[in-house]
Amino acid sequence: xxxxxxxxxxxxxxxxxxxxxxxxxxxxxxxxxxxxxxxxxxxxxxxxxxxxxxxxxxxxxxxxxxxxxxxxxxxxxxxxxxxxxxxxxxxxxxxxxxxxxxxxxxxxxxxxxxxxxxxxxxxxxxxxxxxxxxxxxxxxxxxxxxxxxxxxxxxxxxxxxxxxxxxxxxxxxxxxxxxxxxxxxxxxxxxxxxxxxxxxxxxxxxxxxxxxxxxxxxxxxxxxxxxxxxxxxxxxxxxxxxxxxxxxxxxxxxxxxxxxxxxxxxxxxxxxxxxxxxxxxxxxxxxxxxxxxxxxxxxxxxxxxxxxxxxxxxxxxxxxxxxxxxxxxxxxxxxxxxxxxxxxxxxxxxxxxxxxxxxxxxxxxxxxxxxxxxxxxxxxxxxxxxxxxxxxxxxxxxxxxxxxxxxxxxxxxxxxxxxxxxxxxxxxxxxxxxxxxxxxxxxxxxxxxxxxxxxxxxxxxxxxxxxxxxxxxxxxxxxxxxxxxxxxxxxxxxxxxxxxxxxxxxxxxxxxxxxxxxxxxxxxxxxxxxxxxxxxxxxxxxxxxxxxxxxxxxxxxxxxxxxxxxxxxxxxxxxxxxxxxxxxxxxxxxxxxxxxxxxxxxxxxxxxxxxxxxxxxxxxxxxxxxxxxxxxxxxxxxxxxxxxxxxxxxxxxxxxxxxxxxxxxxxxxxxxxx
Amino acid sequence: xxxxxxxxxxxxxxxxxxxxxxxxxxxxxxxxxxxxxxxxxxxxxxxxxxxxxxxxxxxxxxxxxxxxxxxxxxxxxxxxxxxxxxxxxxxxxxxxxxxxxxxxxxxxxxxxxxxxxxxxxxxxxxxxxxxxxxxxxxxxxxxxxxxxxxxxxxxxxxxxxxxxxxxxxx
Amino acid sequence: xxxxxxxxxxxxxxxxxxxxxxxxxxxxxxxxxxxxxxxxxxxxxxxxxxxxxxxxxxxxxxxxxxxxxxxxxxxxxxxxxxxxxxxxxxxxxxxxxxxxxxxxxxxxxxxxxxxxxxxxxxxx
Numbered sequence: 013x014x015x016x017x018x019x020x021x022x023x024x025x026x027x028x029x030x031x032x033x034x035x036x037x038x039x040x041x042x043x044x045x046x047x048x049x050x051x052x053x054x055x056x057x058x059x060x061x062x063x064x065x066x067x068x069x070x071x072x073x074x075x076x077x078x079x080x081x082x083x084x085x086x087x088x089x090x091x092x093x094x095x096x097x098x099x100x101x102x103x104x105x106x107x108x109x110x111x112x113x114x115x116x117x118x119x120x121x122x123x124x125x126x127x128x129x130x131x132x133x134x135x136x137x138x139x140x141x142x143x144x145x146x147x148x149x150x151x152x153x154x155x156x157x158x159x160x161x162x163x164x165x166x167x168x169x170x171x172x173x174x175x176x177x178x179x180x181x182x183x184x185x186x187x188x189x190x191x192x193x194x195x196x197x198x199x200x201x202x203x204x205x206x207x208x209x210x211x212x213x214x215x216x217x218x219x220x221x222x223x224x225x226x227x228x229x230x231x232x233x234x235x236x237x238x239x240x241x242x243x244x245x246x247x248x249x250x251x252x253x254x255x256x257x258x259x260x261x262x263x264x265x266x267x268x269x270x271x272x273x274x275x276x277x278x279x280x281x282x283x284x285x286x287x288x289x290x291x292x293x294x295x296x297x298x299x300x301x302x303x304x305x306x307x308x309x310x311x312x313x314x315x316x317x318x319x320x321x322x323x324x325x326x327x328x329x330x331x332x333x334x335x336x337x338x339x340x341x342x343x344x345x346x347x348x349x350x351x352x353x354x355x356x357x358x359x360x361x362x363x364x365x366x367x368x369x370x371x372x373x374x375x376x377x378x379x380x381x382x383x384x385x386x387x388x389x390x391x392x393x394x395x396x397x398x399x400x401x402x403x404x405x406x407x408x409x410x411x412x413x414x415x416x417x418x419x420x421x422x423x424x425x426x427x428x429x430x431x432x433x434x435x436x437x438x439x440x441x442x443x444x445x446x447x448x449x450x451x452x453x454x455x456x457x458x459x460x461x462x463x464x465x466x467x468x469x470x471x472x473x474x475x476x477x478x479x480x481x482x483x484x485x486x487x488x489x490x491x492x493x494x495x496x497x498x499x500x501x502x503x504x505x506x507x508x509x510x511x512x513x514x515x516x517x518x519x520x521x522x523x524x525x526x527x528x529x530x531x532x533x534x535x536x537x538x539x540x541x542x543x544x545x546x547x548x549x550x551x552x553x554x555x556x557x558x559x560x561x562x563x564x565x566x567x568x569x570x571x572x573x574x575x576x577x578x579x580x581x582x583x584x585x586x587x588x589x590x591x592x593x594x595x596x597x598x599x600x601x602x603x604x605x606x607x608x609x610x611x612x613x614x615x616x617x618x619x620x621x622x623x624x625x626x627x628x629x630x631x632x633x634x635x636x637x638x639x640x641x642x643x644x645x646x647x648x649x650x651x652x653x654x655x656x657x658x659x660x661x662x663x664x665x666x667x668x669x670x671x672x673x674x675x676x677x678x679x680x681x682x683x684x685x686x
Numbered sequence: 687x688x689x690x691x692x693x694x695x696x697x698x699x700x701x702x703x704x705x706x707x708x709x710x711x712x713x714x715x716x717x718x719x720x721x722x723x724x725x726x727x728x729x730x731x732x733x734x735x736x737x738x739x740x741x742x743x744x745x746x747x748x749x750x751x752x753x754x755x756x757x758x759x760x761x762x763x764x765x766x767x768x769x770x771x772x773x774x775x776x777x778x779x780x781x782x783x784x785x786x787x788x789x790x791x792x793x794x795x796x797x798x799x800x801x802x803x804x805x806x807x808x809x810x811x812x813x814x815x816x817x818x819x820x821x822x823x824x825x826x827x828x829x830x831x832x833x834x835x836x837x838x839x840x841x842x843x844x845x846x847x848x849x850x851x852x853x854x855x856x
Numbered sequence: 857x858x859x860x861x862x863x864x865x866x867x868x869x870x871x872x873x874x875x876x877x878x879x880x881x882x883x884x885x886x887x888x889x890x891x892x893x894x895x896x897x898x899x900x901x902x903x904x905x906x907x908x909x910x911x912x913x914x915x916x917x918x919x920x921x922x923x924x925x926x927x928x929x930x931x932x933x934x935x936x937x938x939x940x941x942x943x944x945x946x947x948x949x950x951x952x953x954x955x956x957x958x959x960x961x962x963x964x965x966x967x968x969x970x971x972x973x974x975x976x977x978x979x980x
Contacts, residue, residue, distance in 0.1 A: 017876060017968070024872035057914050061870050064912075064943045067965035068873060075965070172928070174937040174959035183977060209934070234960030237951065316754070558738055604740030649787040650749065650758040650849060653739065659749060659756045667737035667751045 017069055024065045025118045031058040032111045039104050040373045042095055056085040071117040077128055080135040081106045087139055106131050159221050159246040160228055165214030166239040175235050183231045188221025307360055314357045315642040321350045322639045323663030351640060365443045366394035368407050372414060379418050386425055386436040387418050393443040398450055402541055405521055409514040413454045413537050421458030421535055455536040461487055461529035487527035491515040550641035554634035556606040559668045561641050561660055566673040568620040568627060575614045585683060588618060588629045596680040599631040623677040706804030712797040712833055716768040721826055721833040726782050730796055733777035743848055750790060758849055759790035784839040789849060802826045861907035861979060863887045867897040868912035880968040881975060894918025898926055908979055909938040921956040928957035937978045
């Protein structure tokens with residue numbers, strides 16, 4: 013029977029790529045000074061597993077190359093070789109090559125053999141040994157025998173290793189004709205003293221066979237340390253049998269003969285390695301891969317469920333509580349459970365942003381090395397979770413911004429020292445949840461943005477800018493297409509095609525990007541992204557005859573103001589006094605250009621909302637209710653609307669627009685400033 | 687009301703039809719008759735609850751809920767400044783699939799589905815009129831009727847319809 | 857046949873290897889239970905009786921040899937054959953394995969037929 017192993021290939025490649033990534037990350041964690049025991053162990057295990065799987069599934073190139081990496085790692089792990097920067101570099105390149113070989117194996121392409129050979133040579137050189145000794149089964153003198161005499165006396169505790177002498181005898185018998193004679197090694201104790209768990213027997217065997225001694229000895233491989241074993245040819249020549257040397261394939265010099273000689277481990281004896289025993293409780297978590305289509309299907313279904321539940325709830329509200337207690341109670345229970353279901357399902361699509369951050373340490377390392385700068389990457393908040401679709405699209409903009417920070421932001425070591433800064437620059441990548449948004453900062457402690465240079469460049473590009481434009485406006489010029497103040501165009505960035513694309517990508521994700529900087533000290537790029545939750549808690553409100561939704565997370569309070577609380581400023585602007593604060597008052601009726609006259613503020617309801625640290629009072633006609641709301645995209649068939657973050661379908665099937673509180677608050681801010 | 691039957695027969699007819707025979711859904715706007723490629727027509731609906739969108743041109747009536755998807759609705763009568771548009775039980779909306787979007791278009795009335803062989807279609811002359819000639823693929827004649835054949839995809843994607851984000855067009 | 861003698865516990869943290877072993881052996885008529893590390897394997901061994909344990913040496917949480925040592929301390933598993941799956945066949949490794957109580961080893965890479973033949977011989 014032959015079994016086709018191809019069905020396991022996909023699983024093998026999936027794990028091997030993960031392991032290759034894990035290897036790289038661990039390599040980057042290696043610190044030439046510190047004790048790296050556990051990290052080395054991780055790297056070794058990763059290489060070892062890749063090699064084992066590759067060999068089993070027949071990917072010889074992968075197995076062969078990885079073997080050399082593994083051997084080098086083994087020597088580091090056993091203390092024979094120390095870790096230095098050059099070694100880390102070599103192993104990083106080797107790990108890259110392993111990845112390349114895996115890709116070639118998977119896709120059937122070719123991998124750079126010249127590179128492979130050179131890396132292999134380097135790996136071996138790093139071991140300070142010559143090329144590996146080739147496995148050779150040194151042939152003994154030509155066997156002119158017709159069989160073997162075998163003396164096999166197991167030690168009494170042979171059973172403890174789960175071995176069974178009878179099994180071995182059975183296997184011997186398969187090789188030819190076996191005659192066996194029992195020997196009672198140390199005599200057998202009396203019945204009462206017999207220990208069922210001990211082996212008291214030995215055998216003298218005569219095996220007529222054409223099998224070689226190697227084949228015969230092979231059958232005793234598992235027990236050779238636990239027994240007395242002597243194998244001699246049947247047609248005995250006058251001379252005694254020479255022990256046969258078996259050389260195993262390894263980079264260490266050959267071990268001496270087996271058999272009766274005690275096995276002496278040659279090569280530097282490995283000092284006792286403390287096996288890091290992680291706590292058993294640690295990884296009992298298991299996981300399962302699910303296609304994103306299935307998840308999206310689930311999310312859609314839950315969305316439908318929420319809508320139906322909302323319409324049920326709405327209907328139930330109109331019922332007389334007295335006659336419908338059980339129904340009302342069930343509807344409330346349904347609302348509760350639906351909410352929990354929704355949260356649960358949404359969270360399946362959420363992944364920690366570390367999925368994106370994890371590729372950066374390597375990139376920063378390589379880029380800094382290439383540019384001859386010293387840069388350290390710090391990440392904060394890698395556990396912050398984002399929707400999978402956002403994670404997939406945020407990688408490129410972040411990569412570009414990081415490269416920018418290193419290439420243009422961080423100065424050369426000399427410049428930094430001259431400026432009294434630490435020689436090593438720091439780039440901090442930070443992610444956090446804030447007021448219903450994800451905020452990602454890329455901050456560097458480099459030279460910062462030069463207002464003068466940007467103004468000059470903008471003007472030379474034909475962009476008109478006032479001299480007293482605010483800093484924020486000046487920094488925003490960087491996002492204009494074709495803009496770059498980099499004095500040279502490096503191949504890393506600075507070609508001027510970058511920032512406008514970055515901004516566009518972020519905008520298309522529904523996010524915003526801002527720059528801030530202090531010349532000489534550094535710059536920060538701040539990206540805000542919506543938490544792409546498809547379901548949100550909303551407050552439904554009436555403005556005129558239309559219904560709108562206010563995201564509940566942004567609502568601070570609701571009130572009906574008195575006349576004295578309302579203040580008019582200038583022609584149009586209104587303020588409302590709430591306790592000790594004066595908040596801008598936005599009349600939605602006017603803002604939305606609805607027909608008919610609006611009501612006066614003191615006859616309306618004010619909903620106070622907050623975004624980006626600022627509060628605004630929204631004037632509307634009525635509070636209609638509170639419900640979970642499924643966000644439907646406006647952009648799928650229409651376009652992004654300035655004041656609305658999306659739309660939803662109410663319980664009665666009508667569409668209601670969802671207010672974009674951040675935009676509203678900003679707009680109020682601008683109006684106030686005007 | 688939807689056109690599943692018409693579409694099905696349209697598709698099979700289009701398959702069976704010889705070279706150059708195309709099928710159009712005809713509709714009226716003002717005093718003119720127009721034709722639009724039947725394959726772009728998803729369904730025909732009455733004019734129902736449309737949610738108004740603030741700060742948009744008047745010919746964009748708003749959005750509707752089409753079986754769970756938000757679809758914008760354009761009133762061509764307003765776009766072309768025809769006589770005052772009525773919204774009553776007879777008002778019809780054509781749901782189109784154009785440029786990977788679903789869009790609703792309100793017209794005066796929907797007529798029928800016509801097959802036009804190639805010889806019945808003349809290239810569009812330089813017309814003045816409501817539709818710039820760049821949106822017209824030709825003029826079809828059948829019996830006494832003159833049909834203005836519209837490139838609905840181009841029209842709906844154009845900037846003047848304000849359906850597609852200006853930024854996205856760049 | 858599912859008495860304990862034909863029940864095999866296959867332990868390997870590599871999904872592809874483990875699945876391959878499980879598939880191979882169950883096609884040959886053995887009843888195979890999978891565990892992805894020593895800890896899980898140990899807990900399974902406590903609730904079910906296995907006739908053979910097949911374990912990878914290099915695993916997280918609890919490596920193969922530690923698993924063997926732990927199992928050998930259990931009355932039910934004192935004499936149960938336990939085979940280590942390993943790529944390393946140096947004498948030190950073998951000695952280590954034996955010291956922990958392993959019955960023997962199967963060197964990777966192995967082909968499925970070799971695996972079946974070895975298991976059959978051990979469980980015969």
